[in-house]
Amino acid sequence: MSEAKGASTHTMRAQVELRRRILSGEFPGGTRLLEVAMAEELEISRTPVREAMSRLAEEGLLERARGGGFLVRRFAYSDVVDTIELRGVLEGTVARFAAERGVPAPRMAEMRKILAQLDTCFGRDLDDVDFERYSAFNSAYHEALWRLPGSHTMMRELAKVTRLPFASPSAFLPSRRQPGLFRQSLREAQSQHRAIVEAIEAREGARAEALAREHARSARNNLALLFDEGGDLALGNPALALMEPGDSA
Numbered sequence: 001m002s003e004a005k006g007a008s009t010h011t012m013r014a015q016v017e018l019r020r021r022i023l024s025g026e027f028p029g030g031t032r033l034l035e036v037a038m039a040e041e042l043e044i045s046r047t048p049v050r051e052a053m054s055r056l057a058e059e060g061l062l063e064r065a066r067g068g069g070f071l072v073r074r075f076a077y078s079d080v081v082d083t084i085e086l087r088g089v090l091e092g093t094v095a096r097f098a099a100e101r102g103v104p105a106p107r108m109a110e111m112r113k114i115l116a117q118l119d120t121c122f123g124r125d126l127d128d129v130d131f132e133r134y135s136a137f138n139s140a141y142h143e144a145l146w147r148l149p150g151s152h153t154m155m156r157e158l159a160k161v162t163r164l165p166f167a168s169p170s171a172f173l174p175s176r177r178q179p180g181l182f183r184q185s186l187r188e189a190q191s192q193h194r195a196i197v198e199a200i201e202a203r204e205g206a207r208a209e210a211l212a213r214e215h216a217r218s219a220r221n222n223l224a225l226l227f228d229e230g231g232d233l234a235l236g237n238p239a240l241a242l243m244e245p246g247d248s249a
Contacts, residue, residue, distance in 0.1 A: 014052035029074030075165045083167035088216030096209035097149035129183045142169040
């Protein structure tokens with residue numbers, strides 16, 4: 001493994017683990033996270049931990065603290081559900097605008113290129129998924145999708161909402177108890193990616209909007225799966241326990 005590849009893998013591992021601990025309540029709102037201490041606890045170097053924390057700050061889970069380090073933001077499970085739903089509404093509108101207004105050939109070519117890159121993340125076996133590469137290309141797909149209609153207003157609003165907790169398209173949290181089901185959900189998400197692009201190319205605005213909104217709900221379904229497992233994620237965070245698992249559907 002190259003040095004760059006190794007650092008990227010450590011960053012992703014730190015990012016997923018910190019995201020999991022925040023959601024579980026192990027790191028409740030207001031907790032200060034220090035780079036050195038977390039690097040020692042996760043047994044990796046400081047650089048990937050620093051990068052992971054910066055990415056989680058962009059996702060709205062952390063905020064930079066005065067005097068160094070990061071603070072865990074306070075949020076409730078209902079906030080997470082609402083922000084994911086809001087992203088779905090905005091992305092659906094973007095997809096509809098793109099289909100109705102038409103998209104220049106170079107931008108559609110970019111979407112097709114990203115789809116091909118996402119395809120390379122999947123092997124022949126159902127469980128064979130390169131999660132790290134998928135996460136990176138998935139982010140690229142959504143950012144490219146947002147640019148399709150050429151609307152600065154939509155870009156600005158999507159930038160705002162994706163800075164809220166768990167609203168980012170790549171704010172994944174793999175299921176430890178059902179990893180196969182999680183990987184299968186990524187394959188289904190890729191099918192949705194392709195269907196959205198095809199609907200936009202066919203100038204089918206209503207279909208493109210419906211597909212994009214349904215696609216955003218996959219993130220909500222992933223979160224609901226973690227709560228339905230009945231493990232520490234559902235019980236460990238008092239703020240997140242304000243809603244019963246059944247209320248998330």
